[in-house]
Amino acid sequence: MQAVTIQTFGDPAGLAVVDLPAPVPAAGQVLIAVEAIGVSGADAMIRRGTLDGYGFRPGHVPGSEVAGVVTAVGDGVDGSWLGRRVWAFTGLGGGYAELALAPVEEILPLPGGLSAATAVTLGSSGVVAHFALAHAHFAAGESVLVRGAAGSIGITAVQVAASAGAGAVAVTTASARRGERLRELGATHVLDRAGRAGSVGPAGADAPDHYDVVLDIVAGPDLPAFLTRLARNGRLVAVGAIAGPPPVDFGMTLFAAFQRSWSFATFSADTVPVTDRQAVRTEQFAAAARGELRTVVHALLPLAQAASAHRSMDAGEVFGRIVLTPTGG
Numbered sequence: 001m002q003a004v005t006i007q008t009f010g011d012p013a014g015l016a017v018v019d020l021p022a023p024v025p026a027a028g029q030v031l032i033a034v035e036a037i038g039v040s041g042a043d044a045m046i047r048r049g050t051l052d053g054y055g056f057r058p059g060h061v062p063g064s065e066v067a068g069v070v071t072a073v074g075d076g077v078d079g080s081w082l083g084r085r086v087w088a089f090t091g092l093g094g095g096y097a098e099l100a101l102a103p104v105e106e107i108l109p110l111p112g113g114l115s116a117a118t119a120v121t122l123g124s125s126g127v128v129a130h131f132a133l134a135h136a137h138f139a140a141g142e143s144v145l146v147r148g149a150a151g152s153i154g155i156t157a158v159q160v161a162a163s164a165g166a167g168a169v170a171v172t173t174a175s176a177r178r179g180e181r182l183r184e185l186g187a188t189h190v191l192d193r194a195g196r197a198g199s200v201g202p203a204g205a206d207a208p209d210h211y212d213v214v215l216d217i218v219a220g221p222d223l224p225a226f227l228t229r230l231a232r233n234g235r236l237v238a239v240g241a242i243a244g245p246p247p248v249d250f251g252m253t254l255f256a257a258f259q260r261s262w263s264f265a266t267f268s269a270d271t272v273p274v275t276d277r278q279a280v281r282t283e284q285f286a287a288a289a290r291g292e293l294r295t296v297v298h299a300l301l302p303l304a305q306a307a308s309a310h311r312s313m314d315a316g317e318v319f320g321r322i323v324l325t326p327t328g329g
């Protein structure tokens, strides 16, 4: 089968198309003939070598999210899965390939009307958005700021917060055009990456100064500045670290505002039981099939153009998610 491997960590040029033997499902696994592969921020971090502490080695096949048809099952897996179209979480890798393995508990049937590309844009990120807002104890009527909203997690978080009755849904983005697209999805105010109103269009003019909930996908050196955007009893939940870790003393910002009762938390979907993740994913897939939850496929590219997809990620050109397809789209 054709697959993409990381031959050298660092530049996207280190990604190579290779021929590998077809994998064989072990007990509890299924084999999927892949139709669509989601290209995630985590894939880019692994390829850059940022996550070398996890022990990734040259030859690693990246990709954790695919959709396609089950073509074989391992011992102990119900044979009725054969021939079904599914979304699948493949783990820390294995997705950038014509054939991929997944544990049976991490697959979900695709409802009619949901494309494979939509499924791999929503499958992981939708669950992260949903449970991160729950982790923040977000309630109807509260104001939310989604920092780094132009990716697939933010795009879903904006819609989930808006449809749950948020009092305001502000977003940060680097461009006015992206801000407009986020407003079409439910954002009420558009701020620049530093959280300032005005520089990315007029939609931030009357934005709140402070928010009940900040969903932060970016972290990095500016995290303390976004802590100061919390209202009394406000909660900032860090969901990602696109800009790297925060300063080591960021907790001092919390302490300095002791009397405002702010909370800081990290959130990883890994802490949510798989049955809960699958239940929310099932609802979100159905909502997407009905057109009530929107996803943004930035581009559909052949698997062999994985390096090009990663270059676009590194250049900050992607709104939503790039999807690779072994059949070339």
Ligand SMILES: NC(=O)c1ccc[n+]([C@@H]2O[C@H](COP(=O)([O-])OP(=O)(O)OC[C@H]3O[C@@H](n4cnc5c(N)ncnc54)[C@H](OP(=O)(O)O)[C@@H]3O)[C@@H](O)[C@H]2O)c1
Pocket (backbone or CB within 6 Å): 040, 041, 042, 124, 125, 128, 147, 148, 149, 150, 151, 152, 153, 154, 172, 173, 174, 175, 178, 193, 217, 218, 220, 238, 239, 240, 241, 242, 243, 267, 268, 269, 270, 316, 318, 319, 320
């Ligand atoms: N918690 C979990 O369970 C979980 C699960 C999966 C992934 N993740 C994490 O989520 C992150 C990826 O999420 P995603 O795919 O939605 O995001 P993404 O597409 O990688 O990025 C979202 C947006 O953030 C903005 N951005 C990029 N660099 C920035 C910077 N230096 N400062 C400020 N804004 C910046 C960009 O928009 P603009 O250019 O418009 O500003 C970008 O489009 C990764 O850190 C990944 O590890 C977490």
